[in-house]
Amino acid sequence: MATPLAGDGVLALIPQEPMSSIDPANPSSSSSSSATSTSASSCMNSAEKSPIFIFLFFQKAIRSELERLHRVAIAFATDGVGDLRWLSERCRFLFDIYKHHCNAEDAVIFPALDIRVKNVARTYSLEHERENDLFGQLFDLLSSNMHSDDRFLRELASRTGAIKTSLNQHMSKEEQQVFPLIIEKFSFEEQADLVWQFLCSIPVNMMAEFLPWLSSCISPNEHQDMLKCLCKIIPGQKLLQEVVFTWMEGKCMKEKNQAQLSSDDSYVEKYLDAEPCKVLDQADKVFFSWEHSRTGKRKHAEPDYSSTGFLGSQPINEILLWHNAIKHELNDIAEEARKIQLSSGFHDLSKFGERLQFIADVCIFHSIAEDQVIFPAVDGEVSFIQEHAEEESQFNKIRLLIEKIKSAGTNSSTADFYLKLCSYADQMMEAIQKHFVNEEVEVLPLARMHFSPDKQRELLYKSLCVMPLRLLERALPWLVSMLTHEQAKSFLHNIHLAAPPSDAALVTLFSGWACKGRARDISSPGKFICLSSEATGCYLSEGKDIESDFSLGSCKCACSHGNQLLSHSQHEQMASQRSPLKRRDASRSSPNSSDSYHTCKMEANDLCSTTCCVPGLGVDGSNLRLSSLATGKSLRSMSYNSTVPSLNSSLFLWETDTLSSNMDCSVRPIDNIFKFHKAIQKDLEYLDVESGKIIDCDEPFLRQFSGRFRLLWGLYRAHSNAEDDIVFPALESRETLHNVSHSYTLDHKQEEKLFKDISEILSELSELHDSVIRTDAIPEEGIVCNSSCHETSWKRKHNELATKLQGMCKSIRVTLDQHVFMEELELWPLFDKHFSVEEQDKIVGRIIGTTGAEVLQSMLPWVTSALTQEEQNMMMDTWRKATKNTMFNEWLNEWWNVAPNCVQASVEYGTVYHESLDKSDHMFKPGWKDIFRMNQNELEAEVRKVSRDPTLDPRRKAYLIQNLMTSRWIAAQQKLTQTKTEDIDGKDIRGCSPSFRDPEKLIYGCEHYKRNCKLLSACCGKLFTCRFCHDKVSDHSIDRKATTEMMCMRCLIVQPIGPTCKTPSCSGFSMAKYYCNICKFFDDERTVYHCPFCNLCRVGKGLGVDFFHCMTCNCCLGMKLVEHKCREKGLETNCPICCDFLFTSSAAVRALPCGHFMHSACFQAYTCSHYTCPVCSKSLGDMAVYFGMLDALLATEELPEEYRDKSQDILCNDCDRKGTSSFHWLYHKCGFCGSYNTRVIKTEAHCSTSNN
16 A cells, blocks of 8 residues: 555545556557557567467557547547537447457457466456447437537547547456467467457458458558468468458459459459269269459359249348248257257257257347348338347347256256246247247338349348358358258349459358258258268368469359258258268468368259359357357447347356356445445546536635545555455465456556546646636736737636546546446455355455555545445444454544544545444443442442453453552542642643753754654643653653643643644644654654554554554554464563563564564564573574584484483474474474474383483
């Protein structure tokens, strides 16, 4: 914890510099576009070795866009210049890009990382969810009707700034934690595969926008380096590379293709030779043919597709194909659920789960395509968002039920689970069928009526491109496997007609994948058979390479008209009799490596006369199930419809034990740490709201705002330091919780930077106000100043700073709210699961023990003002329990009674909870008059009554008994003091003269302390420089806490005690550098702090700096002694050497390894001749060297013959174990720990010994 400083009447703590990034991307300077450019460029050499560093380019582009949008919003707010429509469009574009970036991370990167490094990925996925909410709030603001209001412009700038800060911090943390872990845990090939899966998980339409935008945000050199890196990431097939690189070129590629389409009318057709596949009857042979273009232009040389099939002249009817295929699959799933119920087989259940996940993916992305493409084009008022979200919820319910069935295993009855499974499947089928009927009745007729066939094809193609490549590779064959021959031809024909020329390679890919479905259903990942009958099989052609000049091809499939496809169930039955296909292992060693393609052959009756060679993506489709529902939920949020129900699932769907299950209403000690969050959020709301008034504020309001901010800053730093130093290490000490807190530690460093930036802006505003005051007070002489220009310049500067401040306050609120929310969601339940109540008490005690009195004096009113009365009582009960061995209750009562005004000043904005901590007992407390009236027997009876009271703390009981036994003497002294003080006049006070610590230099003080005042003792009414001076010449001890007056040694005026002299002649003369209003202690030389748990002033920088208070030992110990042996109230005893009371001793005290204490000076003298503790006899340090010397000494000694075989039983003082040792008159070595710190407890009786 940093040293607290006083400022603006509230607590302030010195900011610390943020930790520099461990990643070459240097996220600490991420807000600067030049810095990000340098960082990305410097990492390209690393990207060639570590493909994961390609994400630095993505993040550089996002940072650049964020900086640009925020800069435009700031200019809009300060100067009123800007295009709001352009800003809104760019914000939506950035949101689309970033959300798909996050969804792909959640689908690929984080699940892979979580397998090898636990407790890291979930935190970042949770942050993605919160960032989505920030964009939603921004778009709500843009959709409002406040555009003409100045407050709207400032709020717009604030929210863009908050998004910029939140995203920058998230990406910076990824660079510092996630990327290094991936580099450490994954090989080059694995990293390349992850990046490729990442790209294949982004929807096709977003890839077509994302990659060109990315290319425009990096330099030409970086663009070339990125292309080289992509060549190593993308599998070696030229068609896949052509698809990605076409996206990279963007608009330039489209313009090039258009020019080539008009100029090049002839091209060379070349074919790739492929061995024919032999069918079972060895009858016909089918060959593979491709059409290639040197210019990259696709020739539509399709067969004679009929336009009068099932689709008729309305291509929009293709939606019915999807509906029918989905319903067919769901019917099979419902039937399969009933079979599983009868068999209760877990093996079948696993396959059922994979099949359900695939159809869930298809349904979710199909519904997203309808919501984003079809319905808005047909009728903006038509919406099935509610139905789509309910369907997602139904899928999720079945998924969670399957996980429960698997976790239940064979040890418990699963009959109810299987019954629910069938019920859920039937409900889902019924809901989707009803939904499809409504769509077909309400939407399709409008589309047929208002759109031409070309427009319908365009909408269908855009809908298809909403899916990512990895899902399309499975969904297209699955769909085609459900279609008739004519439907399949028409489906491919419409794709070819709708796609732009620049998508030639992409359409070739789609066509090839679709043709694979002409053989069988492939809902299982990685099991594709291209254009072959089930009996024929498929093989991977070897030695075939597509030359770079002919990288594009057209897939043709002219199938015979009379034959139908095998049914889905037939395909599945036939597939079960075959061994699964081996997934292609994509070569990544070189871009020129040979290409492997799926090469298949078809039966002559069923299939086309040509064959196609189309590469697979080479990604493991099984990973898709990890995130499809979560991805659908995120994509659904683009609609910003608050009525959409959210999926009731974790962000990582492979986790079945959600954290919410750990949350309960039981009270735990650790809850008090999180109660600080409530106070933090209250002050954050104040800063956010009140910062909007800074633009029209005056000097007092700015000063008040600054003080409130600095109070929050100081207390939040104390809170975050306690988490970093105590709470998080406690979590990390559990083996299963490693890495769980690293992200939050990085948050604290970034939040400290935010606080520092706000402080700088407030300082600039204060200086700006001060300059106006100085200008008005002292007009310039001899200079003709244009006051209006000066006022305009000042106002513009003030508005600019006020707008920045409002944005920063919004950013800090958003950041801390997110941080607090995630701590409570992710970390809070872990304490209940992994820590007992006693362990939590110990953690709370350590936190409190590192919190100084000054911090507590600000913190307690601040926290309690945000809590209800019940929460206050619960918190104080926990604090009482944690500090039961200390003087905390006494300090709290004294602080409250001494300085209520200070407390009230620090909590003007809230009520303060306080109650007397030791007034609950109703035992008799006799006063002085009662003492004099009591005889000796009555007094002894009261002593016995106190002794038998079980409700009293032993410490309190001893105090009362001692005071009762000495009560007559104390009462007599008190009466004598009162009599003397009644006749005392200020002039007659003894000692009313200055005393000097150094008479030659005229330095005030005494031999004990340097100070500029004397204390007026309440007991005898005399002036003494310090308590030691009083006790030296008096027959009683001074009660320094009862002192209320002092005498300034400069003016010799007796006055109320305080840190400065209040007489006008002294002009606020300081009595000492340090003053404690509880101990009435002054010190002008040393660094001193008041410990609220010892309730004494001690030498040191403070709790949490160089000392901490151990709640068990009830003493302040150095930070190096965090791990020590605790003894309850160990310091509340006399020194074993000099017998002085250690707890209140002013001399330095030393803690011994055994847990006992003695004065440091006594220790030095004692250890000159002893090495064991005088209390418990344990060694006072590492005696290995000394014991080694004894070993050498005994090795040279030779005992008399009659003693050589004799042994003695010993007890080791160090390890407390009994053993035997060879006979010796002085030294006996422990056989367990090797210590000579032993004692003899028995000598062998059977051995002959001489008479002693």
